[in-house]
Amino acid sequence: MPPAQGAGVGFLAVDSGGSGLRVVVGEVGRPVSVPLASGESVRTGPRGIDAGHFMEQLVPMVRALADEAGCAEWGTAVIGATGLATLGDGLREELPGALAREFGVRTVALVADAVSAYVGALGIRPGAVVAAGTGLIAIGTDLTGWRRADGWGHLLGDCGGGAWIGRAGLEAALRAYDGRDGGSGPLLACAEEQFGPLPGLPGKLYPRPDRPAVLASFAPRVAQCAPDDPVAAGILRAAARHMAESAAAVCPTTGEPRVALTGGLFRMGDPLLVPVREELAKRLPHAQLVAAAGDPLDGAVRIARDLAAGVLTLPADGVMVHVVGVAGRGDHF
């Protein structure tokens, strides 16, 4: 079957993260489809993110969207994926071929989730984005290359992220419990409300596989206490300082870069946002803080549109942005 008319500029855009795949399809010059979500995160195996499991989730979602769109050929696919840098070997090797066989895709871009978050927030402009949820990473570009800072995980960094804030809050609760300096009575009360008597807390945290998420679950309590508790406010101030340090490490030092914040952590609102704005203004006076325009899936869509239209100006470095051409069904090699 020959490719349907216009299929050369049709595209798939995918965001693959901890809560599963989200997918849209579209064509250049037209609005994208509604997004579909799998709700199940892609398994990782010995070769990292499991390309087979990825395709198992993707294929039925794309078929459903294709029926809606009246189109079954997609020339371009952009996948923004968590863990791509460290766990992406399987995806990089297997996904382009699988997408070509299944959908006739001829150009595939695998981008780190930090890159799709960046483009979703700022578009294709120089600047820096701080992406914060349970973890924290900063990414920046001058449009000739990418820089990243932090994102090392809860034991080595992710300074200022959700697990970092929650951990600091629990430490302050336990300091109050012990009668050590630096304790917070309000955080102690919150910790007992959330976790029960504190001597039981280690037993509720250490055996769990999702320790960073358990720590991050306490972060909203820190924000809740901050207006009246100087210890909680100090934790958020320190988090804000760490975010500004990471943003400063990746932001272009010349020109008029933009800076944006993205990710679930910023739903905390003013107790975190006010100090973050102040620390960014101190640390990056030449940068303009703007609201994030969209999320990582919006970023994948933008990259896909530009790639499909042949106008992508995003720096590709093989790791953060990995673009490959493949022999699709429509090509007669």
Next chain:
Amino acid sequence: MPPAQGAGVGFLAVDSGGSGLRVVVGEVGRPVSVPLASGESVRTGPRGIDAGHFMEQLVPMVRALADEAGCAEWGTAVIGATGLATLGDGLREELPGALAREFGVRTVALVADAVSAYVGALGIRPGAVVAAGTGLIAIGTDLTGWRRADGWGHLLGDCGGGAWIGRAGLEAALRAYDGRDGGSGPLLACAEEQFGPLPGLPGKLYPRPDRPAVLASFAPRVAQCAPDDPVAAGILRAAARHMAESAAAVCPTTGEPRVALTGGLFRMGDPLLVPVREELAKRLPHAQLVAAAGDPLDGAVRIARDLAAGVLTLPADGVMVHVVGVAGRGDHF
């Protein structure tokens, strides 16, 4: 067989920790035996520390020591054990009976390893002891009760311990790698020497079950860099401040308490000891810093001697110090 003469005042003393059991036997008024070590840590199961596995290790060691000592009846046993407060249910229920059946023991004291460390370091005197290895706990007494501070593990506290120092050192290395504030070039060089290229570090740390030990393995590098690197020196200064905070939370506020440091972390020497001495002098000017007289096994021996001689003045609270009388073979109930 009736008890051998003098067996009523014979004792066993045991230190049970991460590297296994260490055991000595003795009699009041005489030097103790050489210590024997099992080299294998006692398993934990659904009921905490496994009393059966504990006895499996203990029995042959005590028999070997008894042959040397020419004595097979022990009226008193003192067990200092890591994790007793949280994982000691099985030991508390099964060990006294097992020791009575096997050795004719009539009085058993189960003491937290922090208590045996305290008594080993300071004897039975009011004061505070900071015990630091991979983790960190402070314990203090006015001889009417016990206070403890920290010891919450590497995600919730253990502030200033080996994992804490190593983690802070690796964070400083990664800050330098990223170009963030607070980085240390010398620590970056040490981290690359120890762990290879740093993008691989998360993969070498997070999948391991012994993450705190991996973090603590970097602590000696921080001490090594401290004389010439202000970032490394700052980490050890902060560790010293945390130790003084924990000591202050447990030390009697009146009288002339003594303070001692014990545990493997202090083998770091001056780069850590100099700031610790300064911070303790600031925080606890009424206390006298003394050298630890002995280790946790020495503490278990001291408690056993006093208990066997009927002169133990250590506060018993059922948790930190749990003393029980049992019906041994020598009693005809």
